[in-house]
Amino acid sequence: MKSDSVKLKLGVVGCGAIGSRIALSVMKELKGRFTLCALYDIDQAKVKHLTGRLKLRGGAVTTLDDLIRRSDIIVEAVNTPATTDIVRRSLKAGKNVLVMSIGRLLNDSSLFYLAQRSKGQLLLPSGAVAGLDAIKAAALLGITSLTLTSRKPPAGFADNPYIKEKGISLKGLAKDIVLFDGKVKDAVRYFPQNINVAAAVALAAGVKAKLRVKIIASPEVKRNTHEVVLEGAFGRITTRTENTVCPDNPKTSYLAVMSGIRTLQEFSSNIKIGT
Ligand SMILES: NC(=O)c1ccc[n+]([C@@H]2O[C@H](COP(=O)([O-])OP(=O)(O)OC[C@H]3O[C@@H](n4cnc5c(N)ncnc54)[C@H](O)[C@@H]3O)[C@@H](O)[C@H]2O)c1
Structure with missing residues (x-):
């Protein structure tokens, strides 16, 4: 138009x-x-x-x-x-x-x-992560490994039922703790508020790419941070996006x-x- x-x-x-x-x-x-x-x-x-x-x-x-x-x-x-x-x-x-x-x-x-x-x-929309254009292009040649690592301050996981059910306490956390490491379909189920980025990467890469998702509560990061690493015939790509939060909602980048x-x-x- x-x-x-x-x-x-x-x-x-x-x-x-x-x-x-x-x-x-x-x-x-x-x-x-x-x-x-x-x-x-x-x-x-x-x-x-x-x-x-x-x-x-x-x-x-x-x-x-x-x-x-x-x-x-x-x-x-x-x-x-x-x-x-x-x-x-x-x-x-x-x-x-x-x-x-x-x-x-x-x-x-x-x-x-x-x-x-x-x-x-x-x-x-691409949402809170960089590089979906390159992932889509790389998928045409085939992606042999694809990992998304999302790090957020512990407060970003407040009230998450999965963490409560697992009995994980994030109070006074002194070092990084891996909350989840597995398939994207499970990641979006257990972390629905936090994981639109995983879905965006998975849809860009296509089903064959088998995205592995790691979700980490980190006392060291101040910003919601997403690292994507992929390999294939195209070479190797690493992206890192550090998001400031939306002034109206601290859960949204x-x-x-x-x-x-x-x-x-x-x-x-x-x-x-x-x-
Ligand atoms: N694509 C991305 O990267 C990305 C990033 C951040 C957030 N999001 C998603 O965007 C969505 C909105 O985020 P937000 O920060 O604006 O949330 P928000 O909590 O500030 O607002 C959501 C609004 O939706 C309303 N609502 C709930 N159910 C409804 C329904 N059935 N019909 C009409 N209204 C309804 C609520 O009353 C609320 O006002 C969330 O699902 C969030 O996960 C996506």
Whole structure:
């Protein structure tokens, strides 16, 4: 879409840290390309708060169906398993959908088949990790080993049920502790709030690559840090991304929010760089 053509109507599902920041960008930097037409959250107080903050009149909706009906493109930014339902309903309605909770898609391949048949596009931002473009290119030659090591400060794992169940205490941690070492499908199941990065790397590399995920609580790191190492006929690649947190939610990396905004920008201009 060129800047002088019709603007796309955009609806946001989930008015938390990411949804709010994206909504703000749509009304500022992206206003030449999109019109913010609808906001929805299961917590209606958040919708009210955000429409007030943005001075958006008539944009508050009370059902997902209403939001999908009004929008050309839907931004999913919820923190519950509802992601797959939101994506399915959007694609079935022939609408484009940008998915922030990419980790929720990994165990549901039916959504990717649906996207191939739908008039709408499934947009997956790179999130909080660098180098997905190179991983996709490397996968064409074959990846023989692929490891993602995610290190976070112990506070980043507060209230994780898997850690509680295993009886692991992170209080006063003096050195790194490996919380998980295994397959990506298990990683996204046990660490749903923390592991969108693993899903993004796995989807870029493809199923044959057999991603190994290590999750480490580290008293030494101040930033959520992701190292990706892969080898194959292309050579060897190592990337390291150190994320500052989003001012509105300490569990979310700022880069992830910006990658959503950047994906919208590229989608609206039909120019895709590094994807
Ligand atoms: N791709 C990435 O790299 C990446 C990085 C960070 C976060 N995320 C993901 O993005 C998502 C949003 O993150 P956030 O920081 O904005 O979370 P947040 O907790 O700040 O906000 C989530 C919002 O979703 C709402 N919500 C929950 N279930 C809903 C439903 N069924 N319908 C409508 N609204 C619903 C909640 O009320 C809340 O307002 C999370 O799933 C997070 O894991 C992805």
